[in-house]
Amino acid sequence: MISPVFAVGELDGLFRWLNELLVSIGLPQPWQDVIMYAALSATVFGLLALIALFLVWWERKIAAHIQQRFGPMRVGWHGWYQTVMDALKLLQKEDIRVATRDKVVFFWAPVICFVAAFSAYVCMPFGRGLIVADLNIGILYIMAVTTFTVISLLMAGWGSNNKYALLGGMRSAAQVISYEVPMVVSLLAVILYVGSLSMVDIVESQSGWFNWFIFRVPFGPIAFVTYTVAAIAEANRTPFDIPEAEQELVAGYNVEYSGMKFAMFFLAEFINMFTVSAIAATVFLGGWNGPWLPSWVWFMGKTLSMVFLLMLVRWTYPRLRVDQLMEFAWKFLVPVTFANLILAGILKYLGYWE
Amino acid sequence: MAELRTEEFLVNMGPHHPSTHGVCRLILTMDGEKVVAIEPVIGYLHRAIEKICENRTYPQCTPLMDRFEYVTAMATEHVYALAVEKLAGLEVPERAEYLRVIMVELNRIASHLIFWGVTAMDVGAYTPFLYGLREREDIMDLFEITCGQRLTYNYIRIGGVSKDIPPEFVPKCREFVKMMWSKFSDYEGLLNGNPIFLGRMKDIGVLTPEAAIAYGASGPVLRASGVKYDVRRNDPYSVYDKFDFEIPTQPNGDCYDRFIQRLDEMKESLKIIEQALDNLPEGDIKCKVKPKLKPPEGEVYSRIESARGEMGVYIRSDGTTKPMRVKLRGSSYNHLMLVPEISTDVLIADVVAIFATLDIIMPEVDR
Numbered sequence: 001m002i003s004p005v006f007a008v009g010e011l012d013g014l015f016r017w018l019n020e021l022l023v024s025i026g027l028p029q030p031w032q033d034v035i036m037y038a039a040l041s042a043t044v045f046g047l048l049a050l051i052a053l054f055l056v057w058w059e060r061k062i063a064a065h066i067q068q069r070f071g072p073m074r075v076g077w078h079g080w081y082q083t084v085m086d087a088l089k090l091l092q093k094e095d096i097r098v099a100t101r102d103k104v105v106f107f108w109a110p111v112i113c114f115v116a117a118f119s120a121y122v123c124m125p126f127g128r129g130l131i132v133a134d135l136n137i138g139i140l141y142i143m144a145v146t147t148f149t150v151i152s153l154l155m156a157g158w159g160s161n162n163k164y165a166l167l168g169g170m171r172s173a174a175q176v177i178s179y180e181v182p183m184v185v186s187l188l189a190v191i192l193y194v195g196s197l198s199m200v201d202i203v204e205s206q207s208g209w210f211n212w213f214i215f216r217v218p219f220g221p222i223a224f225v226t227y228t229v230a231a232i233a234e235a236n237r238t239p240f241d242i243p244e245a246e247q248e249l250v251a252g253y254n255v256e257y258s259g260m261k262f263a264m265f266f267l268a269e270f271i272n273m274f275t276v277s278a279i280a281a282t283v284f285l286g287g288w289n290g291p292w293l294p295s296w297v298w299f300m301g302k303t304l305s306m307v308f309l310l311m312l313v314r315w316t317y318p319r320l321r322v323d324q325l326m327e328f329a330w331k332f333l334v335p336v337t338f339a340n341l342i343l344a345g346i347l348k349y350l351g352y353w354e
Numbered sequence: 355m356a357e358l359r360t361e362e363f364l365v366n367m368g369p370h371h372p373s374t375h376g377v378c379r380l381i382l383t384m385d386g387e388k389v390v391a392i393e394p395v396i397g398y399l400h401r402a403i404e405k406i407c408e409n410r411t412y413p414q415c416t417p418l419m420d421r422f423e424y425v426t427a428m429a430t431e432h433v434y435a436l437a438v439e440k441l442a443g444l445e446v447p448e449r450a451e452y453l454r455v456i457m458v459e460l461n462r463i464a465s466h467l468i469f470w471g472v473t474a475m476d477v478g479a480y481t482p483f484l485y486g487l488r489e490r491e492d493i494m495d496l497f498e499i500t501c502g503q504r505l506t507y508n509y510i511r512i513g514g515v516s517k518d519i520p521p522e523f524v525p526k527c528r529e530f531v532k533m534m535w536s537k538f539s540d541y542e543g544l545l546n547g548n549p550i551f552l553g554r555m556k557d558i559g560v561l562t563p564e565a566a567i568a569y570g571a572s573g574p575v576l577r578a579s580g581v582k583y584d585v586r587r588n589d590p591y592s593v594y595d596k597f598d599f600e601i602p603t604q605p606n607g608d609c610y611d612r613f614i615q616r617l618d619e620m621k622e623s624l625k626i627i628e629q630a631l632d633n634l635p636e637g638d639i640k641c642k643v644k645p646k647l648k649p650p651e652g653e654v655y656s657r658i659e660s661a662r663g664e665m666g667v668y669i670r671s672d673g674t675t676k677p678m679r680v681k682l683r684g685s686s687y688n689h690l691m692l693v694p695e696i697s698t699d700v701l702i703a704d705v706v707a708i709f710a711t712l713d714i715i716m717p718e719v720d721r
Contacts, residue, residue: 067484163365167387167702238478239550247373247476248703318551319478321703322387 012129015040040132044121048271055270056083059311066315087267093259098161101256105159109152110257110264116148117268120275125199127288127296138199139191139283143184146234146275149268150176153243153253156265160256168252171322172243175233178326179240182333183230186223189337189344190283203287212286219344224284226337231276232310233329236269239317242325277306362390365702369398373476373706376716378690380705387701392694396687399720407680412438412647413512415677420506422682423718425468428454428461429660431510436591437656437667438512442649447638450514451593456527456630457497457509458658459623463534464493465661466616466623469713473613474545476710477554477703482544489537492530499523512647514640524631531624531631541617555610559696559708562607569695570688573663575712578615579607585659592658596633597626612711646675662686662713684718 018039022032057072057080064071072079097106123138125131135141150173157169190213191197194205206212213220233240244252254265281287281302288295320328368379377398383391403422407415419434420427432454439446471486494504500519501509509516545551561571566579576583584601586594602618604611651673657666663685670679689712697708 063480067481068488069484163363171387238480241478242703247478247706250372315481317479318474318545318548318554319703320550321554321701323701324550324553 012127015129037132044132045118047126048118048121048274049267051274052267052270053083053087055274055307056086056266058307059270059314062308062311063315066312087263090263091260095259095261096256098256100161102159102161105155106256107159109156109159110261110268111152112155113149113152113268114264116145116152117271117275119145119148123199124275124278125203125282125287125299127294127299130288130296131200134198134200137197139187139202139279140197142199142275142279143180143187146272147176147180149272156253156257160253162256164249164251165253165255168243168249168255171249172236172253174322175236175240175242175325175329178329179230179233179333182226182329182337183234185334185337185341186227186230187279187283189219189223189341192341192344193348199282199287202283203289206286207289212284212289214284219340219347220284222336222340223344224280226333226340227280227284228306228309230329230333231280232313233325235273235276235310237273237310238314239320240325241314241319242322273307273310274303277303277310280306360385367702367705368395373709374716375472375709375714378714378716378719380693380709382702382705384702389697389700389702389705392697392705394690394693396690396716396719399716401717401721403721404680404682407677409676411675412649412677413643415680416511417506417508420508421717422721423660423662423665423684423686423715424505425715426458426461426465426661427506428457428510429658429665431507432458432592433656433658433660433665433667435510435512436658437654437669438647438649440656441652441654441669441671442512442647444513444641444643446514446641448593448635449637450639450641452630452634453515453519453639454510455592455594455597456627456634457500457507457515459626459630460493460496460527462623462661463620464490466620467493469616469661469710470541470613473707473710474551476706477551479545479551482541485540485544489534492533496523496527496530499526511640511643513643514638516640518639524634527627527631531627534620534624538617538621546614552610554703554707555613555711556608557606558609558700558704559711560606560608561692561696565692565695566607569692571663571692572685572688573659573661574615574619575612575663575685575689575692577602578604578612580605585657585664589657591656594626597629599625609707609711612713616713648673648675657683660685662715662718663689682721684721686712686714686716686718690714690719 015036019032019036022035027035060082061071061078072082075082075085120142122132123135123141153172154169157165157167157172160166190202193213194202196202214224236243244254249255254262257265281299285302287302288299290298362383362385365382365384366379367382368374369377374380379395379398381393381395382389401421403418406418410418416431416434419430422430467486467490471483474482497507497509498504500523501507501517503509561575561579563579563581566576566581571579572583580603582601582603585591587601599622602615602622604615649671651671653668653670655666655668657664659665664683665685666683668681668683669677672678692712693705693709697705700708
């Protein structure tokens with residue numbers, strides 16, 4: 001018997017309902033799994049595509065209002081479907097390929113970038129029960145696949161056979177690898193406390209009033225700040241956007257890309273920004289936990305607040321120079337995050353914040 | 355372990371590049387991110403203004419002067435008018451000179467606002483550019499109600515100015531000056547103390563006073579290196595001897611000092627505008643100039659302090675209605691030659707900051 005189970009405002013019942021439907025019509029187990037995962041993947045992919053389009057529009061609006069402009073206004077109410085139109089335009093554009101490119105590398109770079117950006121969402125908890133697969137190595141998996149982005153940027157830089165692109169690719173490799181260290185170590189402080197790598201476990205350990213990791217003074221806020229700084233660098237955004245520094249390298253690694261290939265880099269950049277914000281929301285801001293509202297509303301609200309913070313930073317600060325960027329990572333962030341990790345270990349041993 | 359073989363490589367920065375402010379080409383010899391050598395290549399914006407002047411009558415040359423340096427077009431008109439007036443022995447009414455000073459100083463502020471925004475943009479902060487243009491817009495509006503143009507004015511003519519200011523100009527200008535004074539705290543709060551900005555600008559591209567003088571640098575670039583030299587004070591022209599203003603200087607001559615120098619100069623320009631508005635005399639705005647102006651045979655050089663430095667016009671007359679030879683001096687040319695000189699041991703990002711803070715614009719280099 002089909003028995004839809006809807007908690008008020010929660011969406012996980014939808015998938016349980018689909019699962020029970022598949023069971024009730026008597027499909028064999030492997031087919032059930034295939035259909036379930038196909039449905040989940042399609043949902044997540046569609047949702048993320050919408051989010052990326054929304055973020056592009058949102059960023060343009062925020063930038064415009066910071067700069068006392070209006071931004072997109074013509075296409076729909078306050079230009080709300082401007083980015084949809086832009087994406088359609090990019091789809092139709094000629095795919096310009098440089099004659100001297102490295103054919104294989106040039107082709108696969110945007111594909112890898114795109115896939116790596118989306119793969120992270122396999123174990124991203126969008127809400128209570130809204131997770132494709134609760135891997136027991138969840139956060140490690142996310143960190144691992146998002147780092148694939150750097151390979152794609154290096155490939156784009158090399159494959160374009162352009163000096164600006166190569167400089168951009170090299171810069172991005174150096175930067176992402178450097179900032180990976182403080183980013184992971186900041187997260188380690190939290191993982192140490194939770195005792196699990198699973199995203200669901202991390203969220204559930206933060207349920208209750210003022211139990212989010214950002215409220216667990218002193219190691220929580222420190223880890224949050226260092227994570228945010230490293231995350232901005234990880235997402236290649238100002239003040240750490242040196243791989244595509246417009247005034248120095250014109251457009252960096254994507255200088256030779258056009259049409260849909262460029263769009264893939266572009267959308268992947270916004271997906272990456274959403275990813276790092278979602279990790280921050282999950283690990284430090286309590287994920288889906290929160291009173292009164294449905295869990296997915298809390299998750300989206302926290303994540304979009306983080307995105308907003310990243311956008312504010314981008315449109316306010318100048319860009320660091322490449323050597324200052326490295327110095328900041330290795331001479332400041334890495335020592336601070338390691339000290340914080342030791343502090344978290346001591347606090348855990350002494351039994352604080354359990 | 356065997357040493358890896360590394361090579362230097364050439365990067366063509368420009369002629370079309372976001373931060374060369376026009377069509378300048380810099381050939382950079384790079385060792386990874388480090389810049390080993392820089393060679394500027396110019397001539398992409400050459401319009402032969404000096405040669406065209408030889409085939410036009412004296413008044414017809416004024417619109418060409420707007421194109422010589424279009425960011426401070428009022429200053430170029432002013433220096434040309436001063437040269438011809440000196441050559442022909444014309445006596446310009448005092449009101450016209452006051453109007454010229456007001457316009458040139460407003461234009462200096464407009465130019466420095468662009469500099470302020472563009473420099474911030476070149477080090478990666480996008481927002482200040484729009485703020486700078488917002489204030490510049492008010493100056494453009496003032497010019498528009500005066501002469502109908504917003505970029506190439508053709509306002510300062512030989513013997514005076516083309517039109518008197520409309521009655522609403524003075525109150526609007528006072529309003530602008532008041533507004534502008536209140537904006538400096540915003541500007542200073544946005545960038546001046548920002549650690550990232552300081553890291554990008556401090557001790558980068560240090561220009562010693564000796565090198566500055568040797569290369570013929572002038573204007574804010576020279577003063578930022580600590581040399582107190584301003585044509586408005588050292589060789590007063592027009593009515594500048596009647597105003598009370600300071601010549602700001604900076605101690606170090608690095609990119610940050612050049613940046614601060616412009617902010618200081620805007621304040622001094624505002625002081626001059628305030629005094630000029632207070633003391634604006636009544637009277638004619640133009641002296642009698644024959645339609646077919648024939649200056650006597652001879653040569654003349656006049657110079658003024660434009661927003662970028664000393665700007666000069668040399669004219670040789672053979673007694674006909676057309677100049678025999680016109681030579682324009684733009685300070686950006688000298689400043690561009692400074693780029694290789696002060697870019698020692700820098701990264702590519704520093705070259706952008708150095709280029710921006712020297713405030714080089716290409717029409718003045720290529721003419």
